[in-house]
Amino acid sequence: xxxxxxxxxxxxxxxxxxxxxxxxxxxxxxxxxxxxxxxxxxxxxxxxxxxxxxxxxxxxxxxxxxxxxxxxxxxxxxxxxxxxxxxxxxxxxxxxxxxxxxxxxxxxxxxxxxxxxxxxxxxxxxxxxxxxxxxxxxxxxxxxxxxxxxxxxxxxxxxxxxxxxxxxxxxxxxxxxxxxxxxxxxxxxxxxxxxxxxxxxxxxxxxxxxxxxxxxxxxxxxxxxxxxxxxx
Amino acid sequence: xxxxxxxxxxxxxxxxxxxxxxxxxxxxxxxxxxxxxxxxxxxxxxxxxxxxxxxxxxxxxxxxxxxxxxxxxxxxxxxxxxxxxxxxxxxxxxxxxxxxxxxxxxxxxxxxxxxxxxxxxxxxxxxxxxxxxxxxxxxxxxxxxxxxxxxxxxxxxxxxxxxxxxxxxxxxxxxxxxxxxxxxxxxxxxxxxxxxxxxxxxxxxxxxxxxxxxxxxxxxxxxxxxxxxxxxxxxxxxxxxxxxxxxxxxxxxxxxxxxxxxxxxx
Numbered sequence: 001x002x003x004x005x006x007x008x009x010x011x012x013x014x015x016x017x018x019x020x021x022x023x024x025x026x027x028x029x030x031x032x033x034x035x036x037x038x039x040x041x042x043x044x045x046x047x048x049x050x051x052x053x054x055x056x057x058x059x060x061x062x063x064x065x066x067x068x069x070x071x072x073x074x075x076x077x078x079x080x081x082x083x084x085x086x087x088x089x090x091x092x093x094x095x096x097x098x099x100x101x102x103x104x105x106x107x108x109x110x111x112x113x114x115x116x117x118x119x120x121x122x123x124x125x126x127x128x129x130x131x132x133x134x135x136x137x138x139x140x141x142x143x144x145x146x147x148x149x150x151x152x153x154x155x156x157x158x159x160x161x162x163x164x165x166x167x168x169x170x171x172x173x174x175x176x177x178x179x180x181x182x183x184x185x186x187x188x189x190x191x192x193x194x195x196x197x198x199x200x201x202x203x204x205x206x207x208x209x210x211x212x213x214x215x216x217x218x219x220x221x222x223x224x225x226x227x228x229x230x231x232x
Numbered sequence: 233x234x235x236x237x238x239x240x241x242x243x244x245x246x247x248x249x250x251x252x253x254x255x256x257x258x259x260x261x262x263x264x265x266x267x268x269x270x271x272x273x274x275x276x277x278x279x280x281x282x283x284x285x286x287x288x289x290x291x292x293x294x295x296x297x298x299x300x301x302x303x304x305x306x307x308x309x310x311x312x313x314x315x316x317x318x319x320x321x322x323x324x325x326x327x328x329x330x331x332x333x334x335x336x337x338x339x340x341x342x343x344x345x346x347x348x349x350x351x352x353x354x355x356x357x358x359x360x361x362x363x364x365x366x367x368x369x370x371x372x373x374x375x376x377x378x379x380x381x382x383x384x385x386x387x388x389x390x391x392x393x394x395x396x397x398x399x400x401x402x403x404x405x406x407x408x409x410x411x412x413x414x415x416x417x418x419x420x421x422x423x424x425x426x427x428x429x430x431x432x433x434x435x436x437x438x439x440x441x442x443x444x445x446x447x448x449x450x451x452x453x454x455x456x457x458x459x460x461x462x463x464x465x466x467x468x469x470x471x472x473x474x475x476x477x478x479x480x481x482x483x484x485x486x487x488x489x490x491x492x493x494x495x496x497x498x
Contacts, residue, residue, distance in 0.1 A: 017486030018493070059475065061482040084461045084475045085271060105435070105457065106428035 001035035003071065004173050004204035005057065005095075010066035012052055013230065025230035026052050030066070032223055034173075039195065039205040039218050044225040050208045053225065054175050056080075057206065058097045059087045070095050070173060092120055096171035100181045102162040104151045111136065111146045114164045121169065135164040139190055156183060163191055170198040176207035180214050192217050245307055247272050247412055247444050248293070253302035255288050261468035262288035265302070268463065268473070272411065275438055275445045277459030277476060279452060279491070285468035286448045287416055293446060294333050294414040295323050306330070306412070328358050331412040332405035336420045338397035342389045342404065348375060349385040351404050359408045374403040378433060395426035399433070406437060413438075413445045419454055431457055452492065456480055464488045 010030040016022050026049040034040050042050040055061040057068050059079040068079040072094045077086055079095075091097075096117075105113070114132040119125065136146055139160040150158050163179055176195070180188045188211075195218050199205055209215040246269035255262035263285035270276055278286045291297040293304060298316050305312040308330065315323060327333075335341040342351055352371040361367050375385060378399040380392075389397050398418070405413060418434065419427040435458055438445055449455055455462055455476060462479045464472040464487065472485040483489045 015484070017489050055481070060477050062474075062478060062484070085274060087475055088460055105432065107432045 001037070003033050004036055005071065005206070006033040006069040006076075007031055007053075007057065008067040008069070010053065010056060010068070011064045011230070012049065012056060012061065013064050027225060027228040028230040030225070030228045034204045034206060036172075036202050036204055037199055037220075039199050039207065039220045041215055041219040041222050042206065042208050042225060043222045044229075048225045048229060050225060051177055054097070054177055054206065054208060058091070058095060058175055060097070092117075094171060095173040095175065096166055097175045097177070098163065098166040098179045099177040100159050100162070100179060102150060102158040102165075104149070104158070106151065107149050109147050110141070110150050110153075110161045113150065113161055114168055117165060118169050123169065131168050132164065135168040136161070139164050140187060156187070159183065160187060163194070167191075167194040167198060170194075170201070170203050172203055174198060174203050174205045174207075176205065176209075178208055178210060180209065180211060188214065244272060245310075245312075246270055247307045248446075249305040249312065250293060251303045251305065253289065253292055253299050253304060255285075255292055255297065256300045261285070263292070263465070264468045266463075266470055267302075270412075270444050270446065272444050273442045274461065275447060275459045277455040277462045278446065278448045278465060279450060279455050279462060280465035281450060281491075284465040286465050288468075289465070290414055290416055290446065290448045294331070295327050296333075328355075329408060330410060331414065332408070332410040334402055334405050334413065334415040334418050336417040338389070338394070338401040341401040342397060344390050345388060347386045347388055348380060348392070348400055351389065351400060352407050355404055355408045370407065374407045375400075377437075378403045379429070395422050395430065398422060398426075398430060402430075402434070402437075406441070406443075409441065409443075411443060413443055415445065415447045417449055417451075418447065419449075419451065427454075434458060452480060464491065 008031050011028045012026040014024040014026070016024070030053065042053060044050060052061060056063045063080060066080065069076040070079050070090055072090050077090050079087055079090065111129070111132050114136060115128040118128040118131065133146070141157060141160050145153065145157065150161050153161070159182065180191050183191065192214060195205060207218065209218060248270040250266055250268050253266045254264050266289055268276070278289060280286045292299045295315050304315040306315055306326065308326065333341065346354065349368060349371045352374050353367045356367045356370060372382060372385060375382070380396060380399060389400055392400065419430055422430065431454060447458055459476045462473060462476045463470045464479060464485065466487045472479055472483065472488045479488060480492055483492050
């Protein structure tokens, strides 16, 4: 199998300099690798560091120790030591992060938010429009909203715009932080199908899901972080 | 076997290199020992509170103030040239044609007695354009892009609101299609609604034109929306740098932690 991501000895502690320099250890020496077509679900109680790990894999948080090798074409980029421009390039082509929250950009229309990553990858504008429309329809977002900026949308509507953006042209590695939280059953089913399709098309998936039923339908493997809990 | 070789990804050359840039005002430190490289299409943010040295650094980078020591290299005709080792007229010509500066106060960047169309068209004449019809058409195109309506083209900037003046300044800076743009607090002093319009405009222009930009701001939300990379300055020194989302979401330096935790969530 093709390895898509390999985490090596990841250790994280937060140091809060303005609060008596208190050190908060999260986890230590986490190592694993994920192959193409796998869906690894991060497991463990609240506070065990699931979201922190996911953010480290994306390069959003910096680990105290360790490396994250991400497949980028036929080579690997170490997200921890790569230059910012390399990390941005990996994010554009190889690794995506999906949360339940949409970062709203003032005045940008919903459909343009969904098209944006495709355009950045060189997809033609009319094809991007067609695929974005199909995806928004599939996620049951009313067509009258497509040409409006989502700042006035409900939380669930914003969330579906975000999911459409992430799954319309899924990255080879997808990091999912509770993408189905607070969706109704019908839309949750659509997202579960989208994840399965991305996986079947060769994406590697690493995710956090609190909903047990969703977790069982999505996962091919579990990674329990409890064993890596750092001593406080 | 995993190796982190990324040799097949060839880097283009940086458009701007700062090498140990230091500026002192007598005994006082303006900025100290600042080094970085900036690539085409990249947007670098410099954040810090008043007096942190961010505007001093910007003035050195933009060729306005000579640094006390260190050098600034700008890539011109495929060769790096040292900005303060070339004759003054050559540097001024580069400043007019190859890069642009958006000032915090639009009155510093505009000619207040010249019409809006003239403010934009003048930059095209600097570049060598001579055909009046073409210059006017291009000026009009740019005024539309910054959302200034056609019927204001002959008005003078002092008849404009602050937000319109700032948009006009941006058109004036971007019309010659510079390769590098410096911005000092581009949304400072504007209403929040006007800021949002301007930010989106800047974001789209920078992306569509592929220009490199250095943006000085004390507003972390502006930095998050517009920049790829961030340098945090305090007392003239760069105390932390990295990807913008990394620096803002997982700040390591005490001062950056203070800055990010001091923001009131809207």
